[in-house]
Amino acid sequence: MAKVKIPVNKVQELRVICKKFNNDPGELINVLHEAQNLLGYLPAEVQEIVAEELNVSVAHVYGVVTFYSFFSMLPKGKHPISICMGTACYVRGAEKVLEEFKRRLDIKVGETTPDGKFSLSCLRCVGACGLAPVITIGERVYGRVSPEDVKKILDEY
Amino acid sequence: MAKFKYHVLVCGGTGCRASQSETIAANIKRAVAENNLANEVQVIKTGCFGFCEKGPVVKMVPDNTFYVQVTPGDADELVLEHLVKGRKVKRLLYVDPETHTAVSDSKHMDFYKKQLRIALRNCGFIDPENIEEYIARDGYSALGTVLEQYSPEKAIEVVKASGLRGRGGGGFPTGLKWELTRKSKAEQKFVVCNADEGDPGAFMDRSILEGDPHSVLEAMAICGYCIGADKGLIYIRAEYPLAIKRLKIAIEQARKYGFLGNDIFGSGFNFDVTIRYGAGAFVCGEETALIHSMEGKRGEPTVKPPFPAQCGYQGKPTNVNNVETFANIPVIFLKGADWFSNIGTPKSPGTKVFALAGKVNNVGLIEVPMGTTLREVIFDIGGGIKSGKKFKAVQTGGPSGGCLTEKHLDLPIDYETLVANGSMMGSGGMIVMDEDDCMVSVAKFYLDFTVEESCGKCSPCRIGNKRLHELLDKITLGQGEEADLSRLRNLATVIKDTALCGLGQTSPNPVLSTLDNFPEEYEAHVKEGKCPAGQCRALMQYVIDPNLCVGCTLCSRVCPVDAISGSKKTPHFINSMVCIKCGACMEKCKFGAISVQ
Numbered sequence: 001m002a003k004v005k006i007p008v009n010k011v012q013e014l015r016v017i018c019k020k021f022n023n024d025p026g027e028l029i030n031v032l033h034e035a036q037n038l039l040g041y042l043p044a045e046v047q048e049i050v051a052e053e054l055n056v057s058v059a060h061v062y063g064v065v066t067f068y069s070f071f072s073m074l075p076k077g078k079h080p081i082s083i084c085m086g087t088a089c090y091v092r093g094a095e096k097v098l099e100e101f102k103r104r105l106d107i108k109v110g111e112t113t114p115d116g117k118f119s120l121s122c123l124r125c126v127g128a129c130g131l132a133p134v135i136t137i138g139e140r141v142y143g144r145v146s147p148e149d150v151k152k153i154l155d156e157y
Numbered sequence: 158m159a160k161f162k163y164h165v166l167v168c169g170g171t172g173c174r175a176s177q178s179e180t181i182a183a184n185i186k187r188a189v190a191e192n193n194l195a196n197e198v199q200v201i202k203t204g205c206f207g208f209c210e211k212g213p214v215v216k217m218v219p220d221n222t223f224y225v226q227v228t229p230g231d232a233d234e235l236v237l238e239h240l241v242k243g244r245k246v247k248r249l250l251y252v253d254p255e256t257h258t259a260v261s262d263s264k265h266m267d268f269y270k271k272q273l274r275i276a277l278r279n280c281g282f283i284d285p286e287n288i289e290e291y292i293a294r295d296g297y298s299a300l301g302t303v304l305e306q307y308s309p310e311k312a313i314e315v316v317k318a319s320g321l322r323g324r325g326g327g328g329f330p331t332g333l334k335w336e337l338t339r340k341s342k343a344e345q346k347f348v349v350c351n352a353d354e355g356d357p358g359a360f361m362d363r364s365i366l367e368g369d370p371h372s373v374l375e376a377m378a379i380c381g382y383c384i385g386a387d388k389g390l391i392y393i394r395a396e397y398p399l400a401i402k403r404l405k406i407a408i409e410q411a412r413k414y415g416f417l418g419n420d421i422f423g424s425g426f427n428f429d430v431t432i433r434y435g436a437g438a439f440v441c442g443e444e445t446a447l448i449h450s451m452e453g454k455r456g457e458p459t460v461k462p463p464f465p466a467q468c469g470y471q472g473k474p475t476n477v478n479n480v481e482t483f484a485n486i487p488v489i490f491l492k493g494a495d496w497f498s499n500i501g502t503p504k505s506p507g508t509k510v511f512a513l514a515g516k517v518n519n520v521g522l523i524e525v526p527m528g529t530t531l532r533e534v535i536f537d538i539g540g541g542i543k544s545g546k547k548f549k550a551v552q553t554g555g556p557s558g559g560c561l562t563e564k565h566l567d568l569p570i571d572y573e574t575l576v577a578n579g580s581m582m583g584s585g586g587m588i589v590m591d592e593d594d595c596m597v598s599v600a601k602f603y604l605d606f607t608v609e610e611s612c613g614k615c616s617p618c619r620i621g622n623k624r625l626h627e628l629l630d631k632i633t634l635g636q637g638e639e640a641d642l643s644r645l646r647n648l649a650t651v652i653k654d655t656a657l658c659g660l661g662q663t664s665p666n667p668v669l670s671t672l673d674n675f676p677e678e679y680e681a682h683v684k685e686g687k688c689p690a691g692q693c694r695a696l697m698q699y700v701i702d703p704n705l706c707v708g709c710t711l712c713s714r715v716c717p718v719d720a721i722s723g724s725k726k727t728p729h730f731i732n733s734m735v736c737i738k739c740g741a742c743m744e745k746c747k748f749g750a751i752s753v754q
């Protein structure tokens with residue numbers, strides 16, 4: 001794991017989050033959720049601090065972080081793009097939309113563009129199946145997306 | 158809801174919100190104020206109406222006019238015409254595709270006619286962020302009655318007599334589960350609500366939590382009283398921010414009104430609910446994995462027994478039920494076990510909520526009595542197949558289920574029938590597929606999912622599913638051989654028999670059911686190197702018809718890999734060795750000269 005230095009004030013905030021959950025190891029997942037909200041991702045250094053605060057091994061924290069797909073050890077792009085790969089979207093052509101994003105951004109799923117602007121990931125069902133295929137960019141949901149729409153959508157950012 | 162003359166209900170479900178229903182509601186509010194109607198008209202953001210296909214939906218009460226596909230720009234006209242002048246805005250009414258006439262009351266729409274809403278009774282009717290509206294529809298009176306008039310044993314008898322079975326997939330009798338948890342002796346017990354809803358393409362539980370969160374809280378409190386627990390936990394997916402927000406509001410309000418907390422209804426019974434978040438792992442929907450996840454650990458399942466009813470969260474007896482299961486409970490106490498058990502079929506009483514999606518005309522959230530046939534759901538409620546295509550299969554039970562075909566359409570939907578035919582009820586995802594869907598690719602899609610979601614603890618699931626996926630991949634790439642079909646079947650059977658938890662035990666179902674129901678499609682792939690649905694790229698060939706090609710060179714210019722050659726004004730040619738089958742040339746060709754074979 002490459003070492004990342006996070007700012008001292010963020011370390012402080014991280015410790016406050018752990019305190020808020022009474023440094024209870026049973027709350028590890030809740031702690032990680034808030035930590036990821038704070039920093040955008042969970043680099044090794046963050047995991048070490050959380051492990052120390054909750055008095056569990058770093059291996060345990062790492063095991064949990066890597067188990068759940070919601071947690072990421074890599075920073076996301078400024079505009080994280082998620083393609084819904086739920087079944088409803090799949091049968092309505094989500095794969096072709098994904099291909100088009102990959103082609104236009106020239107990155108693979110899980111990667112970030114070199115300028116840090118976009119990252120690409122897949123998710124399982126946003127629950128807007130009536131609008132399938134669906135993608136989200138940040139908080140915004142786009143429905144009934146076709147491969148032809150991709151350029152227009154990217155141009156918005 | 159007494160003093161207002163009109164109520165404007167705007168759908169605030171995730172689907173409609175993605176189509177700007179929040180702005181619609183805000184614009185209607187503004188227009189209402191501008192027309193000095195603020196004292197007469199109340200604008201309410203409700204939970205999902207179910208008719209997602211035609212969203213955003215706006216409904217006018219009391220005349221029940223149902224407007225579809227409303228945009229923010231329609232707000233002024235709706236207020237001025239409907240509310241001020243009392244005239245319906247015809248262009249926003251739903252048009253029946255058969256009769257081509259406008260239908261204004263949802264009661265008369267085919268989509269709603271065959272539905273019976275028990276679990277969804279309040280979704281789309283009340284403001285989920287206002288506890289008073291839930292109370293106005295008999296909310297928390299079931300809890301009051303149970304605490305005042307029933308002993309825990311007697312209350313459990315009611316649930317048993319209703320015949321309610323778990324809606325999370327397994328169909329275990331709910332009353333029996335409560336009784337088992339009650340009988341486990343311990344100082345501390347827990348009630349857990351499973352809101353992990355991991356089946357991709359399913360949004361029943363989310364819609365209930367977004368549209369009627371109090372019904373789940375009320376049921377959890379009743380369950381707590383019955384089994385002897387004073388703590389409830391809701392395990393919910395972090396991907397459901399709106400449901401989480403509404404649950405938090407509901408919990409706060411219920412505490413304020415004394416429906417949660419200490420000495421509820423002066424009965425001496427204490428009960429409170431907290432929320433735990435999932436973090437994106439399908440296997441955490443399995444109850445033992447879910448419990449580990451709630452304890453802050455990796456969500457790996459363990460062998461049952463011991464069942465959670467004996468040894469669950471923090472090693473204490475724990476009753477885990479699904480969201481929809483809970484949503485049925487208050488009504489059972491209000492209307493009686495007999496009323497409930499007379500709905501549906503004798504072995505599967507009540508209703509089931511389905512998220513109907515895929516290639517149907519009416520995508521949405523539906524609730525039908527058990528025993529309704531698949532045909533009624535897909536063709537009457539769902540309005541048939543999109544774009545006039547031919548029905549091919551319907552998938553139920555998500556990654557654990559199977560694909561049913563034409564010949565299964567008249568089967569009644571209940572737990573046993575679906576299992577006997579190679580699928581399962583599951584939590585309620587129902588995906589319809591048409592002639593363009595390749596069944597081998599569909600099986601591969603689900604295996605993609607299980608391979609990614611396998612927790613890795615047991616080898617049949619970790620390695621076996623991976624091997625299944627490789628075989629399917631090989632077949633879709635046109636490299637399969639006949640022997641692969643028996644390899645698939647053998648391996649699938651072994652995984653089913655030996656995997657540790659429900660995930661692995663059911664993950665081969667999509668493969669087995671497509672092998673059983675669509676053998677000719679697998680054979681076409683391996684014997685003839687063809688994909689009958691025309692979906693498997695490796696088995697397709699793009700060709701240019703030299704009689705139609707005028708040599709405009711457009712195709713060769715858009716081709717990203719320079720696979721198209723030919724000089725100006727002469728027919729072009731695609732080199733299939735280089736072609737990546739992206740289809741860009743076919744889209745660009747103005748002369749229809751390019752086709753897939």
Ligand SMILES: Cc1cc2nc3c(=O)[nH]c(=O)nc-3n(C[C@H](O)[C@H](O)[C@H](O)COP(=O)(O)O)c2cc1C
Nearest residue numbers: 323324325351354355442443444478479482659660
């Ligand atoms: C792989 C797997 C995933 C599951 N996912 C869910 C789920 O998302 N929601 C759910 O309620 N039950 C799910 N279950 C079923 C639960 O284990 C459990 O049976 C259920 O929550 C019990 O509640 P019920 O009796 O009310 O259905 C899943 C089971 C398995 C094996």
